[in-house]
Amino acid sequence: MLPLPAWGPVAYITLLAVIAPAALMGLWRRRGARRLAAGTHVLITGGSKGLGLALARQCAQRGCSVTVVARSQPDLDAALQQLREAAVAGGAERAGQRLQALSADTADPAKLKKMLAEAESTAGPVNVLICNAGFSAPGLFVEQGPEVHERQMRVNYLGTVHTVQAALPGMLERRQGRIVLVASTMAVLGFAGYSSYAPSKWAVRGLADCLHNELQGTGVHISVAYPPDTDTPGYATEMETKPALCKAVNAALGSELFSAEKVAKALLGGIEAGNYHLPSPDFGQNLLVSSMTGLSPKRFWLPLEMLLGPFMPLITSLFGWIADRAARRHNEAHGMPPRAYPVD
Template identity: 45%
Template sequence: MRLRTRPSRSRRRPDWSGRHVLITGGSSGIGLALVRELRCRGALVSVVARDPAKLREVAAEPGPVGSAPVATVSADVASRADLDRAVAELTALHGPVDTLITSAGTVRPGYFEELDHEFFRTTMDVNYFGTLHAVRAVLPGMLARGSGTLVCISSAAGLYGLVGYSAYAPSKFAVRGLCESLRMELRPHGIQVSGVYPGDVDTPQLAMEQPYKPKELAALGGTLRPAGAREVALAVLRGVEAGRPTIVPGAANRAVALLARLTPLLAGGYADRIVARSRRD
């Protein structure tokens, strides 16, 4: 559903006030930045994350004067039963979910042959099935009401595969496929679906993965500066407010994504040259 707007001849920001926005992975990074921005816009914000200590910190953050406190529940998004329980508890507190933002994710870069098989399974469980479980938990209510917004945070690695991301990229490609399928299926029911494809973002997760990045992946990522979490959060909200099905934050990231889509041979050749140069160096 496109967010409510007040009647006016001039363009106004759509009204988030009083809307229940549930964010998975909202205790850190992009998710936490979204929590803060949405509270400033008057939304009723709920957060699902695994770490109870981080959730307590989120709940304790002072919001704008008059804003509702953030509701939090600790749950593992990879467990459908766990997530169903969390969504039921948060719905009891804030009412039906108007907007779902799936920001929970994990990444472990490395060369394919050196990655433990468990990394592949865990990454898919968290990134793809964690998104799927959340969507399935809130969608029946949205269908019954004939309105709702689903925002799935994928990655630039869901638009094009990169060396070192053989576990991560497939999980984000899967999120992209889910978003594109759901957009087509749910639009007639009044439900808006947006996929988000950020590049590197300056978050604790990026810091965690840096020591494991193969030199070729580091060289490819070195061509673009990491975006700030708030910068990405604002781009997400602008895209959702505009009803965009595809949101690619950052001008440079959009240019790379466009190049990869329109001229994949040229983009692939350019990436291959960077990889070859990094190996020589």
């Protein structure tokens, strides 16, 4: 056996202080891990298109029972057909698998509770709830009235609150479940064009942190997702109104557009691993999440977080400098004349 190095007591205590939390963090991150397979009922709001539908398809391929929720019945009918095709393509044993598409508006708590009861009567208790419904309406702050801010907060944040409140009591009674709150890259940063959107997603992230702590020991676990720019119908709509200043800053930061399937695969992998901060295919974004974890579990393995620690202020400051320089150059070249807020 190799002899221990001749360190003093302080050195050994310091080493223990580093290793012990790292080991405990590894166990903590795995609490609530659950393989998404046959017998798992996954309910996804905003599940008829885009990222929500990609998540639903991949769950169906795994043999999960899947309920997708949205407002448009034609979109739901088309989504249900895709889920059936995905289930067949999965080729796994899927006895008892249930696939359903139900109409509900996350702004209506009463209809949400009715929908949840219908979903569970067919497919059993919801094991994994993914709160994905939301939208972005980019625009400059000086050009958007308060109603634009109110609508995004109502859909993106309060819609998430209503959905969680509908499903949480049953999960607590069963002492089992995972709730995934889909935030955004804009929940850890903010720049021109997203003053009405980013706050709604920061609110979702804040809700996730509070629930993560509040539900300790209950058997119900929380995850939060930060999808990057994703190639979806919602993103295409967003691009129609995105200001030139917003596009300039986005381009300066080197944003990459990812496929919905790639983003969904990363998120589902994180759910199965029992992670709190779900991974993104954008590594730079994962670094930003790491720098913004607060009291919640860290994004990376704790020793790696400690190694990154001294460099994160430099990295985040560089991102901030790039964004500010891009905005300044655009405004100097094109001007930003003061404008009155829209009035009804």
